[in-house]
Amino acid sequence: MSAAGRLPDRWTCRNHLLRMTCRGPRPATVGVMPHSLPWPVRSVLAGTAGTATMTAAYAIEHQVRTKVRGQLDYDDGLVPGEIVASVMHLGQVTHKQEHELGTALRRSYGSAFGLLHGALRRAKGEPTASVIFGGVLMTATFSLFPLLGRTPPPWRWPPDVIATSIGTHIAYVTAVAVADDGLRGNRRG
Numbered sequence: 001m002s003a004a005g006r007l008p009d010r011w012t013c014r015n016h017l018l019r020m021t022c023r024g025p026r027p028a029t030v031g032v033m034p035h036s037l038p039w040p041v042r043s044v045l046a047g048t049a050g051t052a053t054m055t056a057a058y059a060i061e062h063q064v065r066t067k068v069r070g071q072l073d074y075d076d077g078l079v080p081g082e083i084v085a086s087v088m089h090l091g092q093v094t095h096k097q098e099h100e101l102g103t104a105l106r107r108s109y110g111s112a113f114g115l116l117h118g119a120l121r122r123a124k125g126e127p128t129a130s131v132i133f134g135g136v137l138m139t140a141t142f143s144l145f146p147l148l149g150r151t152p153p154p155w156r157w158p159p160d161v162i163a164t165s166i167g168t169h170i171a172y173v174t175a176v177a178v179a180d181d182g183l184r185g186n187r188r189g
Contacts (some may be wrong), residue, residue: 039118046179047114051107053175057168069126075141076155078148080105086148111174113137117176121164126177134173141165 058076061120062068071077080102085093095100116136120129142154154162 037183039122040115042180042183043114043118044111045114045183046109046117047111049179050114050172051110051175054106054168054172061164068160073161073168074145074149074151075106075165075168077102079145079151080168082150083144083148099124101137104114114176114180116148117173119181121177121180126181130173130177133176134169137169137173141169 021025052134058072061072062130065072079111082098082102084090084101085098092103113133117129120132123129124132147148151157157165
């Protein structure tokens with residue numbers, strides 16, 4: 001006790017803190033954000049994590065499949081940029097501009113699609129939300145690319161292109177769900 005007799009001295013406080021930190025059961029909230037982010041913010045961040053994961057999946061596949069030159073599937077090539085140029089009526093754009101447009105599209109819609117997952121998660125819970133979310137993404141990929149990007153219909157895509165498309169979208173959906181779960185903290189919703 002201090003000279004005043006009411007407060008513990010510094011040494012006692014330090015020892016008490018050491019005992020609390022080094023021994024005994026850890027509280028359940030250790031490592032969990034005490035106040036989680038609002039679901040729309042959390043969902044956009046999760047979509048960003050999913051986009052980064054999808055980009056990494058493409059990079060890894062490019063390293064593994066060394067015999068493949070160029071795009072692995074239509075999402076990995078210039079098609080997203082061609083879609084943006086066509087929807088925005090940009091006329092003739094170079095391949096570099098199509099690549100830049102495609103990268104901007106992937107980053108923006110990849111993050112924004114996180115909102116859809118967040119809304120589904122609030123309405124349906126997991127894993128139903130991720131199954132529906134993945135189905136929506138694959139439906140969009142298999143329908144919008146032929147309609148807007150002038151690719152062949154999916155039943156004419158080579159098997160390796162379909163496998164890459166499905167695999168990278170599974171990586172995206174999984175990363176979005178895991179990131180959303182990690183950002184939820186201990187709060188529902």
